[in-house]
Amino acid sequence: MGEVIVITSGKGGVGKTTTTANIGAGLAKLGNKVVVIDADIGLRNLDVVLGLENRIVYDIVDVVNETCRLKQALIKDKRFDGLYLLPAAQTKDKDAVSPEQMVKLTNDLKETHDYVIVDCPAGIERGFRNAIAGADRAVVVTTPEISAVRDADRIIGLLEAAELNDPRLIVNRIRLDMVKRGDMMNIEDMTDILAIDLMGVVPDDEHVVISTNRGEPAVNNETAISGQAFMDIAKRITGEEVPFMDLEQQDGFFDKIMKLFSFSK
Amino acid sequence: MGLNNLIEFKGTKKGIIIQMDGDVSFAQIIEALNVKLETSRNFFKGAKVIGTEGRNLVVKEESILAEIFSKEFGMLVTSMKPYAPPKREEQKKTAPVVKAFDGLEEGLTKFVRGTLRSGRSVEFEGNVVVLGDINPGAEVIAHGNIAVFGSLRGVAHAGAGGNESAWVVAQRLQPTQLRIGSLITRSPDEDGGPTSPEIAYVKDKHIMIEPYL
Numbered sequence A: 001m002g003e004v005i006v007i008t009s010g011k012g013g014v015g016k017t018t019t020t021a022n023i024g025a026g027l028a029k030l031g032n033k034v035v036v037i038d039a040d041i042g043l044r045n046l047d048v049v050l051g052l053e054n055r056i057v058y059d060i061v062d063v064v065n066e067t068c069r070l071k072q073a074l075i076k077d078k079r080f081d082g083l084y085l086l087p088a089a090q091t092k093d094k095d096a097v098s099p100e101q102m103v104k105l106t107n108d109l110k111e112t113h114d115y116v117i118v119d120c121p122a123g124i125e126r127g128f129r130n131a132i133a134g135a136d137r138a139v140v141v142t143t144p145e146i147s148a149v150r151d152a153d154r155i156i157g158l159l160e161a162a163e164l165n166d167p168r169l170i171v172n173r174i175r176l177d178m179v180k181r182g183d184m185m186n187i188e189d190m191t192d193i194l195a196i197d198l199m200g201v202v203p204d205d206e207h208v209v210i211s212t213n214r215g216e217p218a219v220n221n222e223t224a225i226s227g228q229a230f231m232d233i234a235k236r237i238t239g240e241e242v243p244f245m246d247l248e249q250q251d252g253f254f255d256k257i258m259k260l261f262s263f264s265k
Numbered sequence B: 001m002g003l004n005n006l007i008e009f010k011g012t013k014k015g016i017i018i019q020m021d022g023d024v025s026f027a028q029i030i031e032a033l034n035v036k037l038e039t040s041r042n043f044f045k046g047a048k049v050i051g052t053e054g055r056n057l058v059v060k061e062e063s064i065l066a067e068i069f070s071k072e073f074g075m076l077v078t079s080m081k082p083y084a085p086p087k088r089e090e091q092k093k094t095a096p097v098v099k100a101f102d103g104l105e106e107g108l109t110k111f112v113r114g115t116l117r118s119g120r121s122v123e124f125e126g127n128v129v130v131l132g133d134i135n136p137g138a139e140v141i142a143h144g145n146i147a148v149f150g151s152l153r154g155v156a157h158a159g160a161g162g163n164e165s166a167w168v169v170a171q172r173l174q175p176t177q178l179r180i181g182s183l184i185t186r187s188p189d190e191d192g193g194p195t196s197p198e199i200a201y202v203k204d205k206h207i208m209i210e211p212y213l
Helices: A016-029 A060-064 A099-112 A126-132 A146-161 A176-181 A187-194 A206-214 A225-237 A253-260 B026-040 B059-072
Strands: A003-008 A034-038 A083-086 A115-119 A137-142 A168-174 A198-203 B007-011 B016-020 B048-053 B109-113 B121-124 B127-131 B139-142 B146-152 B155-158 B168-173 B177-180 B183-185 B198-203 B206-211
Touching (some): A003 A099, A016 A034, A016 A115, A016 A137, A034 A099, A099 A126, A115 A126, A137 A146, A168 A187, A187 A198, B026 B059, B109 B121, B183 B206
Parallel strands (some): A003 A115, A003 A137, A034 A083, B155 B177
Antiparallel strands (some): B177 B183, B198 B206
């Protein structure tokens, strides 16, 4: 029996879809059977980020309306053995699916997969309620920005009200140089307000933009630091204890030179 | 025999109430009515029938009786339904005087355990004690005092019913907005924030904040 994990945030654009794609791919690389579900009906992105857009024949709305069988809608990712995608519909909207239908869907998928990762849309309305309906656990993604943290706090309150207790936090797109200057919130400020356990920290990385455009999840890129961070998160999901990356060591070349000449503080 | 007692015409100020025995058959009622007709056909001419009592009638029975009352007795039938006296006029309610909550020393208090996350709102007509933080986007509206065993980072409104003697105390007083009674204030813009518990209260129509403990 697998686990259903919902990746949510409240705020849009913080990296839920990127996280879903990379965690899904990471878990598959670790040998698990994974299905990632795009619950953002009408504004689907997970298929694009995974580079599977042109293989979509059926989508989640077809499945709940029983236009096709569940298996027909699942797209097997050829790069990651064990990874499947259930895409959203682009020509419908979030009223096309109900929470009850989502529960049935995720229950069915739990039987045949180790992990079911649901990419939740932004917001707190129907789309959100659909995405969390069948979830066993929740992961909240936020960026180190005050508006994202506000929204994350709201979302955590709603998750707790829906009895999805003990959500975990992923802080995405952190920039250590800005944190050091005091221009960006640090992790403690965020966990102080949000008061949930940290599951991962992903530094801001140009590679994410490149990999999204190519449809290649960053976990596949050995040199991408974001890929490493997502891989660590995937391992933590399976229960493995992975120490948090020391981001200090990821100084760029210029910083290293500066340190050499002791110009930096 | 007492056929007369099976149906009686009870006179009231408003009109005649037809009192009937509920245990006998309808046929017996009719028979009793016919007997009454023999003795008092014209007595009730022009009188108003305003209702019935003592017996449940079906619609057919109602119309049969109504016909007899109007045709044979010359009465005016306004209702054959069970008579219900009109409700006494409701006493005019005076508008309740809203008294500001005055239990600031000893009074009704609500305890909230845990942190109030963004979006939550607690309203209470008394004092409120929060055993946790109040996050930005959350609010507490109390008619009495507000005490926070944690960081107050959201909105707190004490003395919401109009009592400006209410106070707000927190381990870290950093509200987005603070209100006591009808006065509003906000945290100063300098960063850092308070380092010790603080209390906010009204003095000379201003909200004062000073260290507490």
